[in-house]
Amino acid sequence: MSLWEYANPVKFIRTTDKVLPWVWALTGICLVTGLVWGFFFTPNDFRQGSTVKIIYIHVPSALMAINAWLMMLVASLIWIVRRHHVSALAARAAAPVGAVMTMIALATGAFWGQPMWGTWWAWDPRLTSFLILFLFYLGYMALWEAIENDDTAADLTSILCLVGSVFAILSRYAVNFWNQGLHQGATLSLDKEENISDVFWFPLLVCIAGFVLLFIALVFLRTQTEIRARRTRALLAREGQA
Amino acid sequence: MRALLTRDLMLAIRAGGGFGLGLAFFLIVTVLVPFGVGPQTELLSRIAPGILWIGALLACLLSLDRIFALDWEDGSLDLLATAPLPMEGIVSVKALAHWITTGLPLVFAAPVLGVLLSLPVPAYQWVVISLAVGTPALSVIGTFGAALTVGIKRGGLLMSLLVLPLYVPTLIFGAEVARRGAEGLGVQTPLLLLAGISFGVIALLPFASAAVLRINLR
Numbered sequence: 231m232s233l234w235e236y237a238n239p240v241k242f243i244r245t246t247d248k249v250l251p252w253v254w255a256l257t258g259i260c261l262v263t264g265l266v267w268g269f270f271f272t273p274n275d276f277r278q279g280s281t282v283k284i285i286y287i288h289v290p291s292a293l294m295a296i297n298a299w300l301m302m303l304v305a306s307l308i309w310i311v312r313r314h315h316v317s318a319l320a321a322r323a324a325a326p327v328g329a330v331m332t333m334i335a336l337a338t339g340a341f342w343g344q345p346m347w348g349t350w351w352a353w354d355p356r357l358t359s360f361l362i363l364f365l366f367y368l369g370y371m372a373l374w375e376a377i378e379n380d381d382t383a384a385d386l387t388s389i390l391c392l393v394g395s396v397f398a399i400l401s402r403y404a405v406n407f408w409n410q411g412l413h414q415g416a417t418l419s420l421d422k423e424e425n426i427s428d429v430f431w432f433p434l435l436v437c438i439a440g441f442v443l444l445f446i447a448l449v450f451l452r453t454q455t456e457i458r459a460r461r462t463r464a465l466l467a468r469e470g471q472a
Numbered sequence: 473m474r475a476l477l478t479r480d481l482m483l484a485i486r487a488g489g490g491f492g493l494g495l496a497f498f499l500i501v502t503v504l505v506p507f508g509v510g511p512q513t514e515l516l517s518r519i520a521p522g523i524l525w526i527g528a529l530l531a532c533l534l535s536l537d538r539i540f541a542l543d544w545e546d547g548s549l550d551l552l553a554t555a556p557l558p559m560e561g562i563v564s565v566k567a568l569a570h571w572i573t574t575g576l577p578l579v580f581a582a583p584v585l586g587v588l589l590s591l592p593v594p595a596y597q598w599v600v601i602s603l604a605v606g607t608p609a610l611s612v613i614g615t616f617g618a619a620l621t622v623g624i625k626r627g628g629l630l631m632s633l634l635v636l637p638l639y640v641p642t643l644i645f646g647a648e649v650a651r652r653g654a655e656g657l658g659v660q661t662p663l664l665l666l667a668g669i670s671f672g673v674i675a676l677l678p679f680a681s682a683a684v685l686r687i688n689l690r
Contacts, residue, residue, distance in 0.1 A: 372630055394637075400641040401641050404641040
């Protein structure tokens with residue numbers, strides 16, 4: 231039994247159908263526990279007051295915004311190397327989810343920045359690179375939409391994803407060079423002495439798990455939809471010929 | 473390879489609009505900026521390096537769809553693909569031709585337009601140098617975008633959406649060189665990084681562009 235069995239769309243749909251309810255249930259549990267715990271049962275920060283609670287949405291969505299692109303990169307590579315259609319469709323399915331995550335991260339960041347930094351937006355390296363990431367998502371999705379032939383679209387978008395990844399990383403370091411930041415450094419690293427306090431850390435961890443599961447559930451669901459849509463089109467085309 | 477280059481250059485010159493259009497666009501952008509932000513000299517001279525860079529970038533972008541579109545329409549791109557020259561070579565030559573017809577004139581025009589924006593005196597050489605180093609990267613990246621969208625009707629807008637985010641690092645370092653030059657600061661670091669980007673994309677991106685073009689011609 232190998233992972234590549236799931237490259238078969240039928241197998242993929244059958245398995246994800248079985249898994250999806252569980253993933254949805256876990257997502258719900260994690261998100262509800264994490265958010266309720268975070269919003270109502272953690273103390274206010276002594277300097278930031280209650281605005282600190284934005285962290286329970288801001289950090290997980292920002293994490294997923296980057297990891298969604300990473301997943302698309304892996305899926306694109308698999309498509310280029312092994313040409314499994316499910317992989318290309320999964321990459322396509324992940325893009326809008328990732329774009330929305332980026333938007334959530336930017337929006338919650340703005341709501342957080344307004345009371346804390348006194349501004350909705352600053353040309354800070356992190357903020358700027360997220361905006362650029364958002365543009366990459368837009369371009370990727372637009373290219374998928376623009377091309378009629380499915381395989382051509384999959385090929386072109388996966389190459390765009392590869393090239394885009396390199397340029398996204400380049401941009402990340404370029405904007406670092408270009409401006410100093412308001413945004414704090416990493417406070418969740420596993421290897422540092424001083425991290426965020428445990429009171430905030432545990433509910434945050436639950437929220438992150440919830441967002442990861444939500445992403446998985448959405449990508450599974452959207453990939454299934456893509457597969458079924460493609461199948462429907464194939465059936466219609468066949469009927470049209472007959 | 474040389475034949476393809478001369479052919480492309482000839483076409484750009486004789487068909488009209490290739491050489492002149494980018495330059496005219498560059499001129500118009502620089503003329504419009506003072507209308508937008510006001511004619512104060514000190515403000516203009518502060519933003520002049522950035523304006524020149526953005527103008528050059530937009531002028532480059534405007535002429536990108538010419539790289540492959542015409543050859544695609546009349547089928548000469550298929551002939552080129554079956555020619556003994558590898559696709560990577562074709563793409564590189566196309567990018568070079570685009571740079572000679574668009575990037576190079578921009579480099580020479582920039583100091584003239586700098587006068588209009590009252591560019592500070594020490595900045596002139598750095599604007600020219602940064603454009604000379606950076607515009608090849610713009611052409612090569614643009615060729616990739618043009619190759620991606622060649623099969624799409626009215627792909628111009630889509631191409632801008634795809635190419636502009638890819639231009640970000642080049643623009644940042646290029647404008648930084650010009651800005652630091654204007655303020656008399658050291659320019660070595662951004663200049664080296666800009667050169668690094670240029671050489672990097674010249675070396676690697678033609679492979680991606682060629683792969684994309686092969687897919688589109690399939």
